[in-house]
Amino acid sequence: MKRTRVIEALNKDKKVERIMVKGWVRTKRDAKEFSFIELNDGSCLKNIQIIIDQNQDCREDLKLISTGAAVSIEGALVQSPGKGQKWEIHAARIELIGEADQNAYPLQKKRHSDEFLRTIAHLRPRTNKYGALFRIRSESAFKVHSYFREKGFFNLHTPIITGSDCEGAGELFRVTTLPAGKTKQNEKQNISENDFFGKEANLTVSGQLEAELFACALDRVYTFGPTFRAENSNTPRHAAEFWMIEPEMAFADLTDNMDLAEDLIKNMTIHVMENCKDDLELFGKFVDKKLMRDLEIIAEKEYVRLPYQKAVEILQSSNKKFEFPVAFGTDFQTEHERFLCENHFKKPVFVFDYPKSIKPFYMRLNDDNSTVGAMDLLVPRVGELIGGSRREERLNILEHRIKEAGMKKETYWWYLDIRRFGSTPHAGFGLGFERFLMMITGVSNIRDVIPFPRTPRHLEF
């Protein structure tokens, strides 16, 4: 008999004589005459209730069927006389597929702390919260691709292993096939020459430079893949491995860039609100009561667009006492970012035109000669969700900026070539996928929106 997924069974509009479902037992309540099983198969948040008449032949395995066990149930889908659910299945045949030892199974039918569930990351998707979370993660990823496709962007697969030694985007993970332990004994050059690629290799910290090359050919591209940072940052908003979305557009300026970023965030948010209603409501109920209201603001309200200079003035004239003083030329601290989007504007804020001294070499120098066409999107709870810029397309200025930054232009010959042959204004940004998920679910630790998180000193599963 063909299996029916629980989500389909619950959406039936009339009763079914015979149906088969398979899944994992969430709870079992025994009575003398009946047993009630709550069955979940991951297809949706809701369970389906199974009623087993203990006088029937199907009770054979019943004692071994307990929380966590995998079972197959055949029976009639009928309207439930009880409260709390529309449909239920009257079991005619039950099969225990895989039992779960109750003395050892760590998931109980009660709420567990996030910290505990993190230690059993292989089982946590079987809880309501994490099942919902990873369905939302999947649906969000789907929307990224469909959004860009609708807008005429091409998906670009940039390399995971890179040979460029520096992009100014943080510490790198070394990739090597040399035996462990011996690397330290050799000189750095010797290592690289004898290594797999014959030169130093690292895991990517960004696909931006490569995306720029392709934007200057396919016009509009985006990357969506894993990114690695070897920084020893121990915060609820950082991970060593995370996923980043990086669109890049040719013939575009900073306004186009902000327009795209705002439209993308709104579309992804609306998509999750429409397609993960039950799952999202769980977060609104148990994780953050303000969530649904905040999501409506993100989906509907126009985002603030604030020049860096104006942001400095707002912060300086505010009555709030900051630990770090604000002055032109300094980067904003977390407290400043939070004040702007959470207290002052109470919605997402783009800050743009930052001083060139605090931004990387590739950002386009403005006519004032002191600021660059950079933009950050600050959102409540998360802080910096997006960082992007218009890219410097003028060869002589870019060469000068590379020199200023203390880097060799030979390393970037291919990057500079693009400015030599048909150079054009272009712009793009990086969106942290996990930070988006934190924003949309209210989950406050990045470790809880990644199936198997990698952070300093943690490499389990």
Place this chain on the structure above:
RNA sequence: UCCCCAGUAGCUCAGUUGGCAGAGCGAGUGGCUGUUAACCACUAAGUCCGCGGUUCGAGUCCGUGCUGGGGAGCCA
């Protein structure tokens, strides 16, 4: 990496001026009921995070390491 807080039963936690190790939930057993994180009774369950120190005596005080949480820096 820096600052603050915590680590006690499977889970969540209490444990007084240093003096016999506790509760709720979960699990097991029995009962009861078309049950809804069911209910009632009983039972089992501990390297008090590790190491070292102070003391007649340490879950409790001191040092140190590890782990977790919050904040900061770096950033997405």
